[in-house]
Amino acid sequence: MSGQAVNASLSRAFFALVRRDILLAFRRRTELLFPVIFLMVVVSLFPLGIGPGPQLLARIAPGVIWIAALLATVISLDALFRSDFEDGTLEQFVISGHPLTLIALAKILSHWLVAGLPIVLLSPLLALWMNLPGESLGVMILTLAIGTPILSLIGSIGVGLTISLKRGGQLLSLLVFPLYVPILIIATAAVMAASDSLPYTQFLGLLTAGLITSVTLAPFAAAAALKISLS
């Protein structure tokens, strides 16, 4: 096969996989809603626990929404490879001869589309609840739009490593939360800077750099992790 033909067949495989995963997700529509509902419940707990003072809520809004997004992502992560691992589909992928890295990337992309994107879309409502100042709402959405794919990418490594364990969920959170620290810091700093009317573009730049780095590195690590978990 010529190089071009190989590329064509790889991109066909990539999109076939993304399409299948989204189709599968929509076959289980209710499960699709769980992370979103979880996110709303977690955020709504903060005013209840801290008190409804609008100023205090506005101050902690970026942190609260982002931490809730981290938690929602982590609980949805297990679904990233679980069913393909358990029913033997992953073995079929390995044997197909397509690079596992590409397969991991396709699965991460579809995971973000069904679990990350809803978080981004829901964030205006959460910002409203948390009394986040209007001018920083746009930045909040932007940080989530750039940041949640990073969460899926880094998380995929953790899932790949824990997928062969029966109850890998708790271990998974121990593995990935420390790796999420820089994203949390930079993203919330951007939103806080925007609320204080300070420049924030440099933070978005850092986040984007993080996204580019993790897109190039994380799928390789996730593929290696899956290979280990299959053995």
Add this chain to the structure above:
Amino acid sequence: MLSASQIVFERYFEPVFEPVNFDLKSGELLLVTGANGCGKTTLIRVLAGILHPTSGQLDLKAAGMAYVGHYLGIKDDLSVVENLRFMRDFLGTSGTSCEQLISQVGLTRVAEQQARTLSAGQRKRCALARLLVSEAQLWLLDEPYSNLDQEGVELVDILLNRHLDAGGACVLATHGAHRPQWAGTTDYHLVSGAAA
């Protein structure tokens, strides 16, 4: 097509089976037999490239590999046709139509049903159809006869004979209740590593 020399795989620091050597050529069938727990499944998974052998050389010169194992790799939430269509798109093969393959394995009646509604035997047939979708030269079959009725067992043999006739090759692991009839069959009796 596939040759193995001194393949060893260790688990918990013990070799699973005695070192494996063979040289499989086009049109040949390697029939791996042995008692339960002698490592047939492990060997097939090593040959498939899912497991990395602890030592030894594997030499693969086949246009594509296909594998049917204990876990069939069929998505419960997709119908039989959808399962096969996905695999066809994913592998980039486009020879025969999926409907035709489904009728070959006798699943036409349930083609549009979700795979979760199928019986174990029907699922196995679905996996066999995927084997055909892959258009692979080398088949790795781990207990292909299990869960199948008499008709299903014959189906496996028919498909296998056709595949080998067309220049394919196959490694088939079975615990030996039924054996396929093919002139170019070699028996490989796998010995558990613990026996040594």
Add this chain to the structure above:
Amino acid sequence: MNVETAKTNKPRKNAFVMFIHKMGSPPWFYNFTGKFIPWFWAIFIVLTVWGLYLGLVKAPADYLQGESFRILYIHVPAAWMSLLIYISMAIMAFIALVWRIRIVEILAMTSAPIGAAFTIVTLAAGSLWGRPTWGTYWVWDARLTSELVLLFIYLGIIGLYNAIDEPRKAARAACLLALVGAVNLPIIHYSVKWWNTLHQGSSISLMGGSSIDTSMLWPLLIMAVATKFYYGANLLTRARVKLLEQDIRKAWVREVLKEKNG
């Protein structure tokens, strides 16, 4: 087609592979390292006694921090070790993943608990230093926060290693995690540092005044060398025990224990 009965002939290997094989052979490693361990412990003890004598008795009190600066003789070497062990673990993890050498896998994995121990010491000593200096046991300053995240990563590696049953698979998974952590640690470190300045965290520098008296520096260096010998001795001890544990059914383990019992 020919199927050989493969019972006897061992795979042939060239000289280099044979050498690597010998280095990685468990009985050889077990006996070879056994000779070093007592020496490492001896050097560690001598250096520690000397360093602590200089640090706790001889060195004068710091004019800024008073007596509490003496905590630094354990805090700073432990902090250095927590990072150094991570680096050494990550390098060994890389080697283990690429070349699948069992002994290196074991060394990488037995490094993790030692690194975690030093991280705990760093955190405890740091917060006990913080009480007289900052007036509180815990301050989210950059160094302590980074160490805390480092501890979580160590715990994740140990947890993953112990959660997977098959030892080789567990080691490979945890080695991969160690490498992922190694890529992330500098990013975590700098982001935490920067986060700290952003939120105007405490800015008292660890080393007190700008210039350090040599009488204060010597014990620090001696302790830093001593902890390296501790790491070496502890690592080899743990690796040997791990080998015994994994090869419990192998003949060489019996030989070794029989020899020891006379």
Add this chain to the structure above:
Amino acid sequence: MSHTPFIIGAYSIGAIVLLWCAFAPLLRKKSITRDIRRLVQVEERSRDTNT
């Protein structure tokens, strides 16, 4: 405020953690040795009954 308790505290925590870290593998080794001895005994007994 006297700093001495904090210094003593820091060094004793350090000593406890590092000592435990050093002795844990030795305890492990002791239990492994016991396991091996038991294993050898079981094997010898089964060999005796076989012959």
